[in-house]
Amino acid sequence: MIAVKAELPRALTQLSEEEALFQDSVRQFAADRIMPLVRAMDESQVFDSGLLRQLFELGLMGIEIPEEFGGAGGTFFEAILGVEAISAVDPSVGVLVDVQNTLCINALNRWATPAQKRRWLPRLAKDTVGAYALSEAASGSDAFALQTRATRCGDDYVLNGQKLWITNAKEAGLFIVFATVDPAAGYKGITAFVVEKGTPGFALGKKEDKLGIRASSTCELVFTDCVVGSDAVLGEIGKGYKIAIETLNEGRIGIGAQMLGLAQGAWNHAAKWAKQRKQFGKPLAEFQAMQFQLAEMATEIEMARLSVYNAARLKDNGSEFLKEAAMCKYIASQVAEKVASLAVEVFGGSGFVKDYPVEKLYRDAKIGKIYEGTSFMQLATIAKLVLG
Ligand SMILES: Cc1cc2nc3c(=O)[nH]c(=O)nc-3n(C[C@H](O)[C@H](O)[C@H](O)COP(=O)(O)OP(=O)(O)OC[C@H]3O[C@@H](n4cnc5c(N)ncnc54)[C@H](O)[C@@H]3O)c2cc1C
Numbered sequence: 001m002i003a004v005k006a007e008l009p010r011a012l013t014q015l016s017e018e019e020a021l022f023q024d025s026v027r028q029f030a031a032d033r034i035m036p037l038v039r040a041m042d043e044s045q046v047f048d049s050g051l052l053r054q055l056f057e058l059g060l061m062g063i064e065i066p067e068e069f070g071g072a073g074g075t076f077f078e079a080i081l082g083v084e085a086i087s088a089v090d091p092s093v094g095v096l097v098d099v100q101n102t103l104c105i106n107a108l109n110r111w112a113t114p115a116q117k118r119r120w121l122p123r124l125a126k127d128t129v130g131a132y133a134l135s136e137a138a139s140g141s142d143a144f145a146l147q148t149r150a151t152r153c154g155d156d157y158v159l160n161g162q163k164l165w166i167t168n169a170k171e172a173g174l175f176i177v178f179a180t181v182d183p184a185a186g187y188k189g190i191t192a193f194v195v196e197k198g199t200p201g202f203a204l205g206k207k208e209d210k211l212g213i214r215a216s217s218t219c220e221l222v223f224t225d226c227v228v229g230s231d232a233v234l235g236e237i238g239k240g241y242k243i244a245i246e247t248l249n250e251g252r253i254g255i256g257a258q259m260l261g262l263a264q265g266a267w268n269h270a271a272k273w274a275k276q277r278k279q280f281g282k283p284l285a286e287f288q289a290m291q292f293q294l295a296e297m298a299t300e301i302e303m304a305r306l307s308v309y310n311a312a313r314l315k316d317n318g319s320e321f322l323k324e325a326a327m328c329k330y331i332a333s334q335v336a337e338k339v340a341s342l343a344v345e346v347f348g349g350s351g352f353v354k355d356y357p358v359e360k361l362y363r364d365a366k367i368g369k370i371y372e373g374t375s376f377m378q379l380a381t382i383a384k385l386v387l388g
Contacts (some may be wrong), residue, residue, distance in 0.1 A: 012309040015081075021083045022074070029058060030089040038090045041215035042360055047096065047171055048215075052129070055097060060086075062125030063101050064109060069121035076250070078100070080312040087261030087267070091364040092215035094258040095128070099167050104130030107176055107192070111235040120174060120194060125202075133163040133170035133221055134244055140165075141377050143178075143186040143240055148223060150179035156227050157181070157193065162205065163369075169204055170217030172290075173197045177221070178240050188260040190240040193232045201226030212261040212363035247326050251372050252316060256308040256328035259336035259368040266336075266361045267344035270294065273347050273356075284346070294344070297328045297339045297386035303333045304332040323385040330378040333368030340365040 015023060037048050063079040065071020066088050072078075079101040108120055122128055139145040148161025159179055166175070175195045182189035195202055205220030235243050237349030271294055273283040282288045307328040314321035340362040344351035351358050369375045 009243055012306050012313065015244065015309040019078060019081060022078050023085055024258065025058075026060065026082050026085040027088075029054070029060075029172065030086050030093075033132070034089045034093055038215075038357065039354065041090070041092065043216075045209070045214045047092070047217065051093070051169060052096075053059075053127075055093075055210055056125075056127055056287065059125075060097055061100050061129070061270040062121075065121050065125045066109075069117060070125035071105075071121065072125075076106075076253075076316050077309070077312045080253060083254050083257040084261035084308070085225045087258040088265035090215065091258050091262045091361070091367075092213040094170070094261055095213055095255075095367075096168055098251070098254040098258055099132055100130050101288065102251045103132040103247050104174065106133070106250050107243055108194075109236065111192070112194075112245070114327070114384070115344075116194070116231070116234070120228055124174065128173035129168050129171040131166050131168040131175045132247070133166045133169075133175050133177045134248075135165045136162060137164050141316055141374060142242065142305075144190060146178060146180060146291065147183070148177070148179040148190055149183070150345075151226070152183045155230050157225040157230065157232070159193065159195070159201070159226040159228065161223050163223075165208070165218055166219055166221050166373060167371075169219035169221060175202075175221065176234065177223075178244055181237055185238065187241040188238050190244070191237050192234040192240040193228055194227055195223075195226065196232055199226055199228065211366060212360070213367055228249070233264055248372055249322055252329040253308060253311045253315065253321075254326045254380075254387060255312065255368060255372045256304070256325070259329075259332035259365070260301070260304045260308050262361055262365055262368070263297075263304060263336040263339040264333070266365075267297050267301055269356070269358050269361075270297070270339075270343040270346040273350075277348075280366065290346070293342060301336045301339060304328070304335040307331050309335045323382060326373070326378040327382040329368070329372065330375055330382070333365075336365040336368050 059072040062071035063074040067073040081092050083098045134143050136146050150157045150159050177193045177195050180189040183192050201224050203222045205222045208218040274290050275283050277284050311321050311324035311328045343358040344362050345359050350356050
């Protein structure tokens with residue numbers, strides 16, 4: 001027998017030199033530039049405009065935009081590393097970067113015509129925030145029951161309806177909006193449009209006052225006889241459902257990364273606290289019960305990380321990743337909620353007040369089980385795939 005030495009695949013958590021450099025620079029940026037703003041942004045529910053500028057300058061708002069359009073020309077995995085590193089400090093900033101990269105830019109990279117790419121991608125790379133508008137009051141989990149109407153009028157389309165819960169709406173200049181051109185056709189009427197801020201007939205409605213990720217804006221969008229040209233159609237008429245399904249499959253990995261980062265951030269705070277805080281004459285970290293709690297949290301974070309990285313690597317190398325994406329979001333959001341809750345307990349009374357960061361991370365964790373498909377919806381997808 002001849003022994004064949006096959007090249008071993010790299011372990012999921014072993015980063016390439018480029019990935020490691022990128023991760024280090026984002027971590028540094030988050031510690032230096034985001035950390036000092038976290039509490040004020042949470043209290044005021046306003047995203048710092050200077051921070052937004054810096055996110056663009058660092059290339060974090062156009063990670064996968066090709067260099068020819070002014071982007072960083074990076075990979076999906078790098079976007080995931082970026083969202084994770086930022087969310088360890090502030091998941092509100094994490095979701096802004098996530099929606100920009102994993103939903104908006106992804107959709108345009110994949111479905112925009114060359115002319116549309118030349119028109120929108122340089123702006124998204126430079127200074128324009130994107131938002132992704134699918135949900136409505138009556139259509140959340142059942143997203144394709146949406147009622148926003150797009151009526152053909154000559155070469156144009158006239159949009160009428162309302163979107164709810166739209167992340168980044170306050171800061172955004174470009175909105176990917178899903179509407180139906182034919183309600184009788186069901187999901188086959190759904191079409192994606194790119195609508196620019198300031199288009200007559202398009203206005204922001206109520207801004208939500210939220211439990212967590214409060215610096216991230218979440219608003220209603222109102223369309224009243226809003227006219228867009230046929231050059232605003234993304235992909236094909238009646239194929240918007242495909243764009244929604246496929247971008248959300250990818251976006252889910254981004255939310256997994258947001259929740260993974262959050263969990264790691266909460267763990268870091270808890271471990272530091274446990275080493276400093278003394279009771280019964282010694283640091284909390286010297287009690288075995290505390291060590292086991294922190295060890296279990298670290299183990300679950302590792303499980304979430306493997307799951308998120310695996311889904312992202314599968315996506316980058318062109319493999320099927322639907323099941324893994326649903327699983328990683330499901331796992332990471334569970335781990336984030338549990339770890340953030342335990343971190344509050346590790347801090348004791350200090351964990352329950354706003355002077356320390358874990359109180360906010362605990363509030364921020366809840367959204368992971370809700371947006372981009374609730375945990376029940378992830379389980380429904382997983383069940384379909386594993387049971388056939
Ligand atoms: C902060 C925030 C930001 C958001 N950002 C965006 C955004 O940028 N763009 C966007 O388009 N949307 C966004 N959303 C909307 C989000 O995706 C929806 O809230 C989510 O999909 C759930 O829909 P829903 O709120 O209508 O809940 P529902 O669909 O009404 O669900 C309520 C409950 O019923 C359960 N349920 C529903 N159907 C079933 C079923 N068949 N079997 C078992 N249980 C079921 C759900 O799991 C959930 O527990 C955001 C929401 C929030 C809160």
